[in-house]
Amino acid sequence: MSQPLPQHHEQPNPPAAVACRGLTRVYGQGDALVYAVNEVDAMFGTGEFTAIMGPSGSGKSTLMHLLAGLDNPTSGDIVIEGQSIIGMRDKDLTTLRRDRLGFIFQSFNLVPTLTARENIALPIHLAGKRVDEAELEMLAAKLGILERLTHLPHQLSGGQQQRVAVARALLTRPAVVFADEPTGALDLRTGRELLQSLQSASRQRQQTVIMVTHDPAAAAFADRVLVLVDGRIAHEIRDTSYENIVATMAEVGA
Numbered sequence: 001m002s003q004p005l006p007q008h009h010e011q012p013n014p015p016a017a018v019a020c021r022g023l024t025r026v027y028g029q030g031d032a033l034v035y036a037v038n039e040v041d042a043m044f045g046t047g048e049f050t051a052i053m054g055p056s057g058s059g060k061s062t063l064m065h066l067l068a069g070l071d072n073p074t075s076g077d078i079v080i081e082g083q084s085i086i087g088m089r090d091k092d093l094t095t096l097r098r099d100r101l102g103f104i105f106q107s108f109n110l111v112p113t114l115t116a117r118e119n120i121a122l123p124i125h126l127a128g129k130r131v132d133e134a135e136l137e138m139l140a141a142k143l144g145i146l147e148r149l150t151h152l153p154h155q156l157s158g159g160q161q162q163r164v165a166v167a168r169a170l171l172t173r174p175a176v177v178f179a180d181e182p183t184g185a186l187d188l189r190t191g192r193e194l195l196q197s198l199q200s201a202s203r204q205r206q207q208t209v210i211m212v213t214h215d216p217a218a219a220a221f222a223d224r225v226l227v228l229v230d231g232r233i234a235h236e237i238r239d240t241s242y243e244n245i246v247a248t249m250a251e252v253g254a
């Protein structure tokens with residue numbers, strides 16, 4: 001017997017898409033102990049586009065992996081769409097990741113034996129759903145890889161592989177998109193197009209975007225910037241003009 005569904009009410013403050021409390025990740029032990037992420041509290045509102053900046057080694061990638069359920073914290077809690085993922089069964093976490101989250105990471109993880117088109121469609125096939133080919137081609141066109149859809153990954157440049165990975169992450173319209181240095185391997189123009197895709201995902205489709213970047217010009221596409229220093233949030237920048245980001249980063253020594 002299924003339980004009756006709870007009543008839905010309009011809530012004045014909709015729950016954050018992603019939130020963490022006291023989030024801590026320690027590596028190593030003894031003298032080599034590193035607090036990669038140290039007691040971080042953060043909220044990521046639905047449809048909000050957040051950039052995470054900070055010096056190399058400040059814990060950006062670790063924080064992102066924790067929030068996405070790809071790594072386990074030493075302590076603290078992570079809540080995605082109202083559900084704590086700590087202690088969640090692997091099977092449920094896998095389903096949550098597949099159905100609700102999208103990933104754009106530095107390693108593209110394309111399947112070498114599948115074409116670009118097949119790689120982009122793979123998560124949807126795995127979820128047993130039908131691929132919207134028109135939408136796939138629209139995304140591919142926007143990312144400048146429409147002519148490359150029949151190619152295998154090894155026949156593509158690094159930047160093109162990156163864009164295939166981006167199309168794969170966005171086609172499922174995930175509630176939350178995690179991106180770690182997504183413009184790293186891209187030329188200026190393609191990088192800008194990718195950032196515009198992320199921005200319209202957030203503004204037009206209420207997708208929540210969390211993006212690590214060291215580039216103030218990329219961060220300027222976001223609604224806010226969280227600055228990490230030594231595993232802690234040292235600052236939140238709300239005015240995301242390029243000039244203000246550069247000035248604030250210099251001020252906090254990041």
Ligand code: ADP
Binds near residue numbers: 054057060061063
């Ligand atoms: P960022 O992405 O900001 O450059 P990271 O999250 O990669 O920073 O790393 C934060 C800190 O944690 C660094 O001091 C790094 O050396 C350490 N660290 C990251 N991953 C590991 C690991 N697998 N083992 C040990 N230390 C790690």
Ligand code: MG
Binds near residue numbers: 060061062
């Ligand atoms: Mg990193």
